[in-house]
Amino acid sequence: METVPFGTSVLAGGVAGMAVDIVLFPIDTIKTRLQSHSGFWRSGGFRGMYAGLASVVVGSAPGAALFFCTYELLKTVCIPHITQQQAPFLYMVAACCGEIVACGVRVPVEVVKQRTQANLYSSSFQCLIHTIKSEGIRGLFRGYATTVVREIPFALVQYPCWEFFKRKWSSYQSHLVSPVQGALCGAVAGGLSAAVTTPLDVAKTRVMLAEKASADAKARVLPLLVKIGQMEGISGLFSGTFPRVLGVSVGGFVFFGAYELTKSFVL
Structure with missing residues (x-):
């Protein structure tokens, strides 16, 4: 069971977060517009595919770095005290803790990014200033609970699968996987996770894009999912699935x- 030093995980995580968010930003914009209340075309269609990129450039590296330093730190502390059979549960716990910490940075970035992507504001800076003036700092954290609820099931699938695929591949070839092989493992794990958690992603998007005084802005995840299911059916719950799976799969390859x-260069 491999562990990574703290400094290496921070650097490698920051590089990974920045790389994936910049490369896949247009796909993420399409997904956000497909999931918005206004619909794809009213939210901007194919115009301004990089709207909201500034917020991602500022926040993606710190968020990913926080995730990986938490994830690897828990692995380093716990691995000496567990068996190989218990490792998947450790990966689940470590990934969940990493997501909770990282969302402290990730959610404000997502709020600004998605509102700009949905054509509600002309720039990330305008969105940031208006959100703080109209809703206070709490407005930047709208959807935090929904995001965590989405990210935890995603992490519960993705990271144990990633570690499992890497371990099996390493065992098959009798040495650790290469960066490209690790990336392929991440792509498959990410695609599986994305497909399963799309309804939670739809709920998160609806909360973040809702008007301040609307019921959706304060909605809990389960009631909101029921409402979407009743009004829009299964297609509504899984709107944006294809770009999400495509984006997360490609993103998993780039990210991991x-x-x-980066880890191979440092170690």
């Missing part, structure tokens, strides 16, 4: 590839 490559 950048992480493994």
Whole structure:
């Protein structure tokens, strides 16, 4: 069971987060517009595919770095005290803790990014200033609970699968996986996770894009999912699935590839 030093995980995580968010931003914009109340075309269609990029450039590296330093730290502390059979449960717990910490940075970035992507504001800076003036700092954290509820099931699938695929591949070839192999493992794990958690992603998007005084802005995840299911059916709950799976799969390749490559240079 591999562990990574704290400094290496922070650097590699930051590089990975920045790389994946910049490369896949247009796909994420399409997904956000498909999931918005206004619909794809009213939210901007194919115009301004990089709207909201500034918020991502500022926040993606710190968020990813926080995740991986938490994830690897828990692995380092706990691995000496567990068996190989218990490792998947450790990966689940470590990933969940990492997501909770990282969302402290990730959610404000998502709020600004998605509102700009949905054509509600002309720039990330305008969105940031208006959100703080109209809703206070709490407005930047709208959807925090919904995001965590979405990210935890995603992490519960993705990271144990990633570790499992890497371990099996390493065992098959009798040495650790290369950065490209680690990236392929991440792509498959990410695609599986994305497909399963799309309804939670739809709920998160609806909360973040809702008008301040609307019921959706304060909605809990389960009632909101029921409402979407009743009004829009299964297609509404899984709106944006294809770009989400495509984006997360490609993103998993870029993200874990950048992480493994940076790690290989440092170690």
